[in-house]
Amino acid sequence: MLNAVRRSVIFLIAFGVLLGLIYPVSLALIGSGLFGSKVTGQIQSSGSPLIGQSFTGPTWFHGRLGSYNAMASGGTNYGPRSILLRKEVSAAYAFYHSHGVNPTSQLITSSASGLDPSISVNSALVQIPMVSAARGIAPSALRRLILSQQSGRDFGFLGENTVNVLRLNQSLLKLAK
């Protein structure tokens, strides 16, 4: 009994140092050596391409719904038969329709993290009429812009072909100038 207590304490101290300190610290050192700013979130003054932002109004391409509060990640947790979910979706759908856009399901729903940085290529393409009218840029130019920013699938088959909404809007700004 006492032996097991003593062993547990020694075990927790030794492995606490190894797994709780040496392991994460050495990875942080290796990571910053190998990958630089990747391990600190690639944050620039305008934000991180990994963490989505809120874009409102017809002059921007929109991402998923939500307030993009990075200190409170997570989904809405609305159930599959929720009246609140119907309200959320209806309001977003009405917004897009008023700007001549037939939205995809990604555009009128919230993501799992609340911070989803990207949308499918098609979700960007369907917003062209709205952004084109608001900014006076030709639809064909917007289309080229979107297609030039496709991520492709990892190894050609994992995940979805997406565009990063922050990067897309940053290059939209350059195009508008």
Add this chain to the structure above:
Amino acid sequence: MNIALTILALLIVLGISWRYLGSYLEAVFEGRVKFLSFIERRFYKLLGVDPEAEQSWQSYARSLIIFSVLSIAFCYGILRLQAHLPLNQSHLPGVPPALAWNTAVSFITNTNWQNYAGETTMTYLSQMMALVVPQFTSAAVGIAAAIALSRGFSRKLSKTIGNFWVDITRVIIYVLLPVAFIAAIVFMGQGAVQTFSHSVTIRNAATGFKQTIPLGPVASLETIKQFGTNGGGYFNANGAHPFEDPTAMTAFLSVVLLLAIPVSLTYTFGKMIKRKRTGLLLLATMAFFFFVSLGVATVAEKAPSPVMSAATHGQVVHAFEGKESRFGIFDSVLYDVASTQTSTGSINSQLDSYSPVGGAVALGGMMLGEVSPGGVGSGLYTILAFAIVTVFIAGLMVGRTPEFLGKKIQAKEIKLASIAVLIMPIVVLVATAIAVSVPAGRAGPLNAGPHGFSEILYAITSQGNNNGSAFGGLSGNTAFYNIIGGVVMLLGRFGVMIPVLALSGSLAAAPIVGETDGTLKTDSFLFGSLLVGVIVIVGALSFFPVLSLGPIAEALSHGRLF
């Protein structure tokens, strides 16, 4: 096409892992892997352990329990004191007692149920010490218990089942740490963060949008969270957070990591008892449940959502609420199904927003006892307990004394296996009944209607099975849910593990009897079907009534919204 390629890739990687990680694990536990023996020897000296001296099952179980109790105290202490410890740049207060209790029990029982949001509750030191350390040790304890049971089958007339301290040390330094370390480097290369810098506040000049972005040592947690089937995320959004799973590649790697050990242990078991076909049979049984679950959930999530349809006049129907764009629907379902069928419980899409059938698949994996393929170690020892019950039932049918793998299964073994199989349904159903009977329990759900009941049922089932995934709408950070959850997790873990170790001791002490013409062949298709049948019947008889109050009622609501 992409779905087929994803599954093919998964099968190839897991097939390799089954054969080679499985055989490596056997070598580790039999003491044939020695490249760190110079460190090991010194460490055992420090512990006062003779690595050659084995323990009886009672002594093994006593060490395991005392270690787990002190680990809970260690974890609880750090969480309570985090305000006064280093690496607290955000000046966070100590974690309140009820939440610290729930969290400490949660991580020590390999559950990783989280009644807190990591980014606003935990200091960097708490994440590393109070959460990551148990993610290694609780996985090691689970695997050790499964190996101890395997030794019970492989030995004859033996008083001992191995040495607990040696088993958990070896699996950490030879398996868990190296793999978690290398995988973390891959995650960082994909964009998972690993830093001790404080959170950063940004302002997008073009839009005026402001955001505070939390950081931390994420990658080091991420990989052991998956590889040890723990599941507790660094951030509230878990694997959906772009700093945890930046790409579809890391999500796929996560699925591989969390399935690797539970799958491979069936090979380890087969090798230890010198009957590889039996290992293969257990794997086939697990795979059957896994692929049925994956198929049903995929169809359910790809099906049109009635709410989407109602809100858009039938124009837009895909159920994308609570799913990330970069993963898409199938990769989200694959991740969440793999994680709920392995007792991992990490998520990259929100199960609360899944369709009733999709959510029921996640619940179902847990209610069948987490054997598809289950958590590290726990999947193997639980399915072996089911196999003993199956042998007994088959023996009753033909009127013979049951035998399993050369061991006579007698009254004592049947009692122990039955306790191991039945404790979870009893704990889950009683605790759910308590939760819906008291106002503090009914105050939890976010959603109305049958889904609100599902949220309560899910929380208790998840903790009772040491899974840790959630229907996230439940407000679990209350005294009631923190305390009852902690009790449920302890019973769900040690209420199974102790009978399993007793079983191991009793089997190890028994002789191995020769096979005769009358022996039931336990590596046949027939036995596999019987085993599937027993698992389904035990699960269905226990849980069909509660399922019909939750997901089934919801699925059959005929367009009614709540």
